Amino acid sequence: xxxxxxxxxxxxxxxxxxxxxxxxxxxxxxxxxxxxxxxxxxxxxxxxxxxxxxxxxxxxxxxxxxxxxxxxxxxxxxxxxxxxxxxxxxxxxxxxxxxxxxxxxxxxxxxxxxxxxxxxxxxxxxxxxxxxxxxxxxxxxx
Amino acid sequence: xxxxxxxxxxxxxxxxxxxxxxxxxxxxxxxxxxxxxxxxxxxxxxxxxxxxxxxxxxxxxxxxxxxxxxxxxxxxxxxxxxxxxxxxxxxxxxxxxxxxxxxxxxxxxxxxxxxxxxxxxxxxxxxxxxxxxxxxxxxxxxxxxxxxxxxxxxxxxxxxxxxxxxxxxxxxxxxxxxxxxxxxxxxxxxxxxxxxxxxxxxxxxxxxxxxxxxxxxxxxxxxxxxxxxxxxxxxxxxxxxxxxxxxxxxxxxxxxxxxxxxxxxxxxxxxxxxxxxxxxxxxxxxxxxxxxxxxxxxxxxxxxxxxxxxxxx
Numbered sequence: 427x428x429x430x431x432x433x434x435x436x437x438x439x440x441x442x443x444x445x446x447x448x449x450x451x452x453x454x455x456x457x458x459x460x461x462x463x464x465x466x467x468x469x470x471x472x473x474x475x476x477x478x479x480x481x482x483x484x485x486x487x488x489x490x491x492x493x494x495x496x497x498x499x500x501x502x503x504x505x506x507x508x509x510x511x512x513x514x515x516x517x518x519x520x521x522x523x524x525x526x527x528x529x530x531x532x533x534x535x536x537x538x539x540x541x542x543x544x545x546x547x548x549x550x551x552x553x554x555x556x557x558x559x560x561x562x563x564x565x566x567x568x
Numbered sequence: 569x570x571x572x573x574x575x576x577x578x579x580x581x582x583x584x585x586x587x588x589x590x591x592x593x594x595x596x597x598x599x600x601x602x603x604x605x606x607x608x609x610x611x612x613x614x615x616x617x618x619x620x621x622x623x624x625x626x627x628x629x630x631x632x633x634x635x636x637x638x639x640x641x642x643x644x645x646x647x648x649x650x651x652x653x654x655x656x657x658x659x660x661x662x663x664x665x666x667x668x669x670x671x672x673x674x675x676x677x678x679x680x681x682x683x684x685x686x687x688x689x690x691x692x693x694x695x696x697x698x699x700x701x702x703x704x705x706x707x708x709x710x711x712x713x714x715x716x717x718x719x720x721x722x723x724x725x726x727x728x729x730x731x732x733x734x735x736x737x738x739x740x741x742x743x744x745x746x747x748x749x750x751x752x753x754x755x756x757x758x759x760x761x762x763x764x765x766x767x768x769x770x771x772x773x774x775x776x777x778x779x780x781x782x783x784x785x786x787x788x789x790x791x792x793x794x795x796x797x798x799x800x801x802x803x804x805x806x807x808x809x810x811x812x813x814x815x816x817x818x819x820x821x822x823x824x825x826x827x828x829x830x831x832x833x834x835x836x837x838x839x840x841x842x843x844x845x846x847x848x849x850x851x852x853x854x855x856x857x858x859x860x861x862x863x864x865x866x867x868x869x870x871x872x873x874x875x876x877x878x879x880x881x
Contacts, residue, residue: 452682491572491575495785496785497831499817500830500831502579504572505575532778534571544778
């Protein structure tokens, strides 16, 4: 029991590094998606920028995953890697969802900037919109 | 390790906390559809602590567990006098009340020129502790499983303690337990507090894992699942609900052909198991048999049976 407590304390202290805080570059993202040819496939264009300076973030590895907020951990789309356009900070990804409805897109940035940006969008059969507030849930259609 | 695998394993670990939370109440004979409320309280509490107050992660998780446990005890005092369906409905109503309260809850602070904090129905974004402190996904996975191992160790100790026996006794027959001089309501409130703390830790880990929470995440679906994990995995051991989580998130997640139909299969599986094995895959009888088989393979050196004078009996 005592050794388990020690192990737990060591692990927590290892992970607790407050001196590193607030030194990171934060990213902001603009996303626009539209339905692709295949059912439940969507093509997304993502513009990444430094949230403070507004400068485009290029040369990063960007993966796009998705979760359904109304069913946490249940519908977990395997992340796909986005490709960068010639325009600085513009990336493209094709995602395949499991059903229509509200999805929280998870943009994971790695490389010179490590960050995660979440965007909640409502994916329909013919269009993609900003998801409205939580009080108006979308109907999930298989 | 592949990022997706780490993500799935992290989800399994985090959801296991809320499954263990529901399992503990099942041990005392109560079915709760509301453990997601304490998961939500832990998630918002721990998220606010790191993102807005600048607390270290360990303190934030402890805070999430403390408020989850405290609220669970406060709610438990009036509701645990109810039984069966009435208690189940009361917990569900409370969970929905908490979810709607979080839809109204706004507490934002400007940090580096950016508004951070819960913003009603839009949720709570930028819980960025793991990114600000360079904790990678694998390190966070280790933290989740370390805390889960500590929780399981706590369950092992609980099962062997007098308190664990009392919990099971109340779950089997509360009238008989009351006749033995056990305060049924007090012990159930204690169980609710421990269960609330477990769900609170899970919520705190979830908020820092995803960096984003919103009220919709904590709806009845999560509560039903957390209950179902115990019923699938079994009520004979704390490993039961974990087995339930692994079956749902691990096994069904890995079969991509089932994508989109997972909930239907999961629901059918729960219904089937409730008919065939009402106390789950690892029920008390199975656990006893497995334990006996284990002791036959690895015989534990038994202490000699001594009488009061210290002589062999």
